Amino acid sequence: MKRFFSHIWITAIHEFKDSIRSRWAISLMLIYLAICMFMSYQFTGFLADAEVELIKTMGVSEGAKTGAVTSRLWDIGIAKNTMMRTYKGDEKLVEHLMQAHPVVLVFAWFTVILGAMLTLLMSSPRVADELGTRSARFVLYRSDQLSWCLGKYWGQAIVLLPVFLISAFGVWCISAFRLEGFERLKMLSYLLEYGLMSYLYVLAWLGLATCVSQLTKSQFLAVAFAIGGAFIFAIIEGFHEHLRERGTDHPNWRQLVDVLYQFTPMSYRGHLWGPELSRQIIAGLMLIGLGHLFLVIGYFATYRRDI
Amino acid sequence: MKYALEIQGLVKKYGKFNALNGLNMTIPVGSIFGLVGANGAGKTTFMSICSGLVKPTTGRIDILERGPFDIDVHSGLVTILPQDSGLPHYTKVEAILQYYGRLAGLSSREALRASHAALDAVNLYDRRKSLIRSLSHGMLRRLTVAQAFLGDPQLIFLDEPMSGLDPREVYNLREFIRSHRGKKTIVVSSHILSELQQFCDHVAFMKTGRLMEQAPLEDILSRGLTLRYQLSPSSPDPNVDKLTQNFQAYRIEFHSSNRQLILTADGAGTAADINKMFIPALLNTGVRLDQVLLGSDLETEYLEASG
Numbered sequence: 001m002k003r004f005f006s007h008i009w010i011t012a013i014h015e016f017k018d019s020i021r022s023r024w025a026i027s028l029m030l031i032y033l034a035i036c037m038f039m040s041y042q043f044t045g046f047l048a049d050a051e052v053e054l055i056k057t058m059g060v061s062e063g064a065k066t067g068a069v070t071s072r073l074w075d076i077g078i079a080k081n082t083m084m085r086t087y088k089g090d091e092k093l094v095e096h097l098m099q100a101h102p103v104v105l106v107f108a109w110f111t112v113i114l115g116a117m118l119t120l121l122m123s124s125p126r127v128a129d130e131l132g133t134r135s136a137r138f139v140l141y142r143s144d145q146l147s148w149c150l151g152k153y154w155g156q157a158i159v160l161l162p163v164f165l166i167s168a169f170g171v172w173c174i175s176a177f178r179l180e181g182f183e184r185l186k187m188l189s190y191l192l193e194y195g196l197m198s199y200l201y202v203l204a205w206l207g208l209a210t211c212v213s214q215l216t217k218s219q220f221l222a223v224a225f226a227i228g229g230a231f232i233f234a235i236i237e238g239f240h241e242h243l244r245e246r247g248t249d250h251p252n253w254r255q256l257v258d259v260l261y262q263f264t265p266m267s268y269r270g271h272l273w274g275p276e277l278s279r280q281i282i283a284g285l286m287l288i289g290l291g292h293l294f295l296v297i298g299y300f301a302t303y304r305r306d307i
Numbered sequence: 308m309k310y311a312l313e314i315q316g317l318v319k320k321y322g323k324f325n326a327l328n329g330l331n332m333t334i335p336v337g338s339i340f341g342l343v344g345a346n347g348a349g350k351t352t353f354m355s356i357c358s359g360l361v362k363p364t365t366g367r368i369d370i371l372e373r374g375p376f377d378i379d380v381h382s383g384l385v386t387i388l389p390q391d392s393g394l395p396h397y398t399k400v401e402a403i404l405q406y407y408g409r410l411a412g413l414s415s416r417e418a419l420r421a422s423h424a425a426l427d428a429v430n431l432y433d434r435r436k437s438l439i440r441s442l443s444h445g446m447l448r449r450l451t452v453a454q455a456f457l458g459d460p461q462l463i464f465l466d467e468p469m470s471g472l473d474p475r476e477v478y479n480l481r482e483f484i485r486s487h488r489g490k491k492t493i494v495v496s497s498h499i500l501s502e503l504q505q506f507c508d509h510v511a512f513m514k515t516g517r518l519m520e521q522a523p524l525e526d527i528l529s530r531g532l533t534l535r536y537q538l539s540p541s542s543p544d545p546n547v548d549k550l551t552q553n554f555q556a557y558r559i560e561f562h563s564s565n566r567q568l569i570l571t572a573d574g575a576g577t578a579a580d581i582n583k584m585f586i587p588a589l590l591n592t593g594v595r596l597d598q599v600l601l602g603s604d605l606e607t608e609y610l611e612a613s614g
Contacts, residue, residue: 003379003382003412007410010406010409010410011406011410014398014402014406017398017402018395018397018398021397021398021438022397023397130395133392133393133395134389134391134392134393135392135393135394135395137360137387137389137392138389138392138394138407138451138454139407139410140359140360141358141359141360141376141378141382141385141386141387142378142382142383142407142410142411143378143382143410144378304362306355306360306361306362307355307360307361
């Protein structure tokens, strides 16, 4: 057992260093950071314009500076209605989210989507590539496949953590520069907190990436499988939303979709953003557990295969 | 321990194709064991099974008297230089060996020391900080040889270690392998039989997944009295039919690949007696003779055994 965990650690550290040296990972991370910065730049611009319009049309405090009346945007109800629809039945969560600054919410929203895509693109080729080039043959007579894959998983997880924290910091810099009424310290802690939550969220996607990566020896096919997996999750989520809003005459269908939904990372997103720490911790653990479940499924599908 | 490896009735099926067809083999401890066979004879499959990379279909394997390959038991004790396997391009030479060393159970410091020793042995020490992708084909081959000697392995499989090496490196590697005689058990497969003959002490001939013959090299080369007449490259081919007619007591064959005429005498008579009669007759056929060698060679014996 000691050897098992030691191999995970050794491989994780090696994988981290290897990913940093790999141009593919660095390129994807830079693209991700650039998109985050661009999105926050555009959004803060939109927010400033919207506030000016709000001041003009609703006659709200003309002397107020940009960013100081953002809460008024929330008061008009559109955002609240959207959230109520998305998180139907979870009043506490909606109230909690309504207290956050829109910049934070938008950041949280696009980092979970963009972060999941980044993770799938960056991590799904990692095992497949080594199986394809057969460099795995130098490793897998010294270490077993499960500890090697777990090491790869945690190595990638170490790579991803600074990406989410740096992107949160980047968004904070742009917002602090563009929005005058921005409460800097409070917002920094909010953004870092949501950055960390997004990170926990993508750990489940990382498990999916490592799972599909074991199924093929082609890195391109691995990426295709990963995107296919994400598509299946999106369909399940869509069905789940549909059945929750419209209901169905077939309770068995509803139960099946509910169970399947529990195996998608999306089902824990709301809990992660919730007001209670205990729910956040449980959601975080469930997402990590889900990531490992996907990884182990990939392992059991392939462990008898010749290397 | 008498044998480093004992194999009985080893079978490996790929669909309907049998790569190994009831292979039996014993490899003495401390020997340098040459595996000879045509492409598809099963040498690579045999080595891959013994190092845990390929799962056997049936058969009994006992490695270092500790049963079939088990990563918990044999990691660090059994190593392999797999055929046609690449190394990760973006890793540094020293870092990859250190990683493999750590997986083999060495501490960080021991792994660094072992990697330096292995790189020194294959003349790559000065490239230890280079990225693997910057190495030439020959250097890559030497690096893969180095990884097989990391730490203190007891049983080493080298699949075609000489391929892609320049003459100087072939010489160095041969001397390096020879220096481990009696200390480690080394199994080498190669198509360059003259090379194997220079450092192996045991040889096995394989054909279509079966063992044809296995014996100490000395025994194989000293069967009967064999004389090899090396013709010069520009010499015309000898008239074997005429020579056979005149010397019916001997078996005479011409190998055009190495331009050698082989004479085998199973009965009485010394080499000097035979040469006294045979060389004038040979020269009379118009051939140009470079030298006469006493004893058989591995190539002759392999061709003889494989029909």
